[in-house]
Amino acid sequence: MITQTSTYARAIVLMVTVALSGLTYPAVSFAQDIGGGASVLIASADVEAKLGKGIFSTPQNRSHAPKHIEKKTIDRSTVRSAHTRQTADSGKQGTASDKQGSDSGKQGTDTGKQGTDTGKETGRTNDTGLGSKTLGDAAKRVLTAEEYNKRGDNYFDAGQYEKAVDEYKQALRQKTNYPDAQLNLGEAYFNLERYEEAIAAEKQALQLKPDWAEAYRDLGNAYLKTDRQADAFDALKRAVSLDSKDEEARNSLSIVYYDQGVAAYNAGKYDDAIASYKEAINLKPDYAEAYNNLGDAYRRLDKIADAAEAYKQAVRIKPDFVEAYCALSWMYDKLGRYPESVEAYRRVIQFRPDDAEANNNLGYALGKSKRWSEAILPLKRAIELKPNYAEAHNNLGWAYNNVGNFTSALEPLQRAIQLKPDMPEGHFNIGITYSHLMKKDEALTEFKQAVQLKPDWPAAHNNLGYAYGNLGRWKEAITEHKQAIQLKSDYAGAHYNLGFAYLMSGDKKAATEEYKILQAMNPHNAEVLYVQIYHKQPPKN
Template identity: 25%
Template sequence: MKTMSVQESMDRARTSFRMGDYAQAEALVLGVLEKKKRLPEVHNFLGTVYGRMGDQARAVRQFKKAIQLRPKYAEAYNNLGVTLKNMQRSGGAEAAFRKALSLAPGRANIHYNLGNVFKAAGKDSEAVEEFLRAQELDPTFVPTYNNLGTSYERLDRLPEAVAVYRKGLAADFNQPTLHYNLGVALKKTGLLAEAQGEFTQALRVRPGWTEALNNLGVVLQLQGRAQEALRAFLQVLRAQPDNAQAFNNVGVAYAQLGRAAEATQAYREALRLDPAYYQAVANLAALLESEKRYGEALEELERLTALDPGNPQARFRLAACYFALDRFDEARKLLEQVVKEVPRHLEALRLLARIARKTGRPGEAKKYYARLVEADPGRDDVHLDLAEAAREGGDLEGAEQELRAFLVRHPEDLTARFQLGELHQQRGRFKHAAEIFKGVLEKDPRHAEAHRSLARSYRKLGEPEKAIAVLEQAMAVEGSREEAAGLDSLRDTLDLYEDTVAEYAPSHRREWDSNLRRLAASSRGPAPEEEEKPDEAEEFGLAEAGRLARLPEDEVPIIQIGGQEPVLSVREEEERLDLSALEEAPAGSVELRDETPPSLMNLLEGQRLYEENPNWKDFQLPPGMGAAAAGGQPSFGGVPPSVRPGGQPAAAGLGAM
C-alpha cells in the first residue's frame, strides 16, 4: 500500500476536522509528526484538534511547541490565547493576544479575541476599544458588532448599542442573534413595538427559538396585549414543558387577563418544578393578596422570606399581610426591623403609622408620618393617610383640607376623589357627595364602592329609584367577576340592594292603595272594602317586589356570573425582560461564544484549515435557563430575573460570549 505524503495526510486531517471526526484528524496528524517532528504548522493544527476535543492542556502544549519552533508565529500565540481564556486563565490569555498583535497588528480577529478577554474580566471600556479596532480592520467580521453592542449595553450606552446592532444587520440581515440583542436594547429604551419587530424577525430566521419567543411574549405583555403574550409563552412551554420560567410568565399573562385560577395553577406548577423560584413565589403571593386570600398569601410570603431572609422588601410584604390579617404585633416587629436596616423605607414607615392608628396610638402614628415627610418631602400620598387619620379622630374639617391638598397636585386621582365623596357624605352633604361618586364612576365604571356609596347618597336624598338603578348596574358589573374579592363585593352590593328595596317597596304599596281609594271615591262613591292581600314583598321576595314596582316584565335585568374577566393589577417587580416580565437576574443580550479564531494555520500551499469562526452563529443558552426567573413579573429570556414583579415576567439576559 502506498504511503501517504505529508500533504496527503494533512489534507485528509483537514477533511476529518471539518467533518467533526477529531479522533481521525488526531491520528493522521500524529502520523505526520512521527515523520516530521519540527513542523510548527502541524503542531498548531494538532493543538486546534485537541481544543475541539476539550483537551485544553494538550492543546496548550502543542501551541507552545509550535511557538518554540517558530518564535514569531502569530497564529499560534492567538490560538494559545483562546485556549487559555477557555481555561479561565485571563492573564495568560491577554499576554498571548498582545504578543500575537505585536507580530500581526492588522489581524481583526486577534483584536476581537483580546476584547473578549477584557469583557470577561469586566473591563468593558477596554473591550470596546479592541472591538472598534477589529471593526475598523475588517467591517465584514460580524461577530464584532454583536460583542461591541453588548459591551455598550453593559456601559449603559444604549443608543450606541442600538446603532452598532443595526450596522451589523446591514452587513448580515439574517443574523438572528443581532436581531435578538437589538430587540433587548430597544426594549430597554422603551421602544416596545420596535423590539417586538426584532424578536419576530429573529424567529423568522430561527423558528422556535425559545428565548426569542419568551421575550416576544414579554414585550407584548408590556404593551397590554396579554392574549398574544400568552400564546407566545405557551409556545415556549410546548418546546420546554419543564421550563419553570415559562410557567411563571404564563401565570403573569393569565393574571392580567383576569383568569386568576389559571394564573394560580401556573405559578404553582413553576414552584413544583423549582421550589426556590423567588419570582414565582412573589407573583403568586401578589395574586393571592389581590384576591384578599391573605391566609394563603401568608404561606407564600413566609416562603419568600425564607428564600431570601436578608431581603427587606420580602419582610415588608410579609408584614403587610400580617396587617391585613389584623396581626398587628407581628407586623410591627417586622417593620421595625425593616426601617432599622433601611431608615428611608417609605412604605414601611407608612404602614407603621397605620398600625399605630389601628392600635389606638395616634401620637406614635404622627411621629411616623413626620419621619415619612422628612424622608420624602414631595410624597403627596401622605395627605391621604393624614386625611384618614383626621377622619378617624373626628376632625372632618382637617380631613377635607388634607384631601384637597392632595387633589391640587393630583386632580384626577380616583382614590382621593372617592374619599372626598365619603367625607361629604359623612358631613351630610349628600348631593355634593353624589356628584363626586358619579364622577368617579364615569372614570371607572367598575368601582364597586363608588356604586354603593352613590346609592346610599340617593337614599338619603329620598331618591330610592335612582339608588336601585345604581345598585343594579353594580350587580351587572360585579356579577361578571369570578375572583373571590369580586364575589365578596357582590354580596355587599346585594345586601344593600335588598335593604333599599325593602325600604322602597312598602312606601309605594301605601301610595298605590291611597291612589286607588281616591280614584274610586271620585268616580263611584265610597270604595268597597278591599280584601286583604299579602304584601308583594312577602309573596315574591324583597328583590322581586322592588322590580315589580318599577319594571315591565320583560325588562328584569340579569346578573351575569362569569362574563368578561377584569384585568388584575399585578405588581411588577423590577426584572432583567432584563425585558421581567413579563422576569429576577438582570436582562440583557445573548452574546456570542468565543470559538477558535479564524485561519488557524496555513499549510504548504497556504490553504486555511477551516473557515473563520465556523460556529460563531451558534447560540449558547444563558445561565439558569429553566431555573428560577424573576415577573406577576414575566421573565425576559432565559436568565432568572431580578423580578425579571409580584406579577412580573422574566426577561432574557446576557448569555456567554
C-alpha cells in the first residue's frame, strides 16, 4: 500500500473566478500535479458556472419608454418644400388657383399681380410676404381664397400661427371646398398645440380630397399627440401606402411601431416586441433606439447572437450610444468574444472614465482574453473609484492569481469576502491563493465555504477534494471528487484527481478505472495518471 501523507504529490483543478454584478464567471482552470519533485501542468476542462450577469444589466431589467413626436414635426419656419401645394389633377407644385404655377412646374406667383421670383417657394413674393406694399395693395380689393391661403402661408412661415389660422379661415369662407386651406389650417392648429382642432381640419381636408397622403400624415401626427395610437397607426399607414417616399410619414409611423414594441416588451411579449421594432427599423433604418430595444428583446429570449448584432447596429448609427455599448460588451462576454468585448468596454470608458463597473468589466474581459497583466490596471481603477466594490476586489485577486503573484492576491481577496461574505467565488479564489501559499487548513476552510454557499458548483467540490487530500484525508477527498463528477460528468480534472485519490488510498483498481475513462476524455491527463499508477509510460496503441 502506498503511504498516505499530506505531503505526497497529488492533483488539483484550480479554477479562478471573476465576479460581475454580484454573480460570477469562473474563468480559467488548470490542474497541478507534483510527483517525485517534478511539477507538471495538466490542462483540464474549462468549467463555466453559467451564473454570470454583466454589471450593465439595466437594458435587460428596465422597462422600455415610449417615444413622442416632437412639437415641430410640422414646422415650416424654414419654408420647407412640403408646404407648397399640389394641384388635384396633376400633382405638380402650385396653388389651387388656375392663375398660379405653370405646366413646367416652375415656381411662380399670381399672374400679373406678383413677381415670378423663380428661386423661392411657390407663390412667395418676398421673404415673409408681409411687406406693407403687398398688404396695402391687397387691401384695395377683395382677396381671393388663394390669396388668403397665400397670406396664411407667409404668416405660417414667419411662425405667426394665430394669424395664419385667421387667414386660412378667411380662405375657407371664400371657398369652402378648398382642401389646401383645410390642410394648412390643420397644420397651423398643430403648431399651436390645438390638436383636436387640427384633427378636425385634416379630416375635412380628406373629405374634400380623399387619398391625400400629406393629409393622412398630418392627421396621424395629430393623433399621436393625443395618444390615440390606433388611429395614428391607421392614418400613418395609409399615408405611407399612398406615398412611400414621404420621410416624415415613415418616421412618424416608425414611432408608432416603436411604441407598440415598447408595450409588448413591457408586457413580456418579446416576440411581438421584436416584430414591432423590426417594422420601425424597416421604416427608419437609422433608428438607433429601436435597434437597442430590439437587442433588449432578443436578450430576454436568450438569443445572444441576435442581440449582439442589434446592439452593434445601434452603436454604428449612434457612436456615442453608451447604453448600447454596455449591453454589446456583455453580449460579447456571453458569446466568448472577449477581444471584441475589450474594445467595447474601452469605448464605454471613453465616455465614462469614472465608471467603476466599466473598468471592472474591462478587467474581466482582459482576463478572459488571458491578458492578465493588462487586467490589473482597470481593476485597480475600479477599486479606486469604488473602494467597497467587492467584485472588483475579487477580480483583482483573480488576476494576481493568474500571473502567479499569490502574495498580492491575498489582500484584495480577503477584502472581497469581508465586504461580501456570501460570495462563493471570493472564498473559492482565496482558497486557491492559500493552497499556493501552502496554508492548507485555511484553504480547506475557504473551499468548504464555497461549497456551502454554492453546492452545485463542480469546481468547488473538486478543489475541496484537493484540500482534503493535501491534508491526507483521502476518503473525504474521494467523496468530493465524486460529487464534482456527478455535477459534471465530463470533468477531466476531477476524474484525474479522483484516480489519484484512489491511488493514494490504496485502491489501484479504482484508480485504473479512472485512467480508462480519461483515455477518451483527456489523453494527456490519462497518461500522467498512468505514470502515477504504474511508474512507467503507458503502452502505445
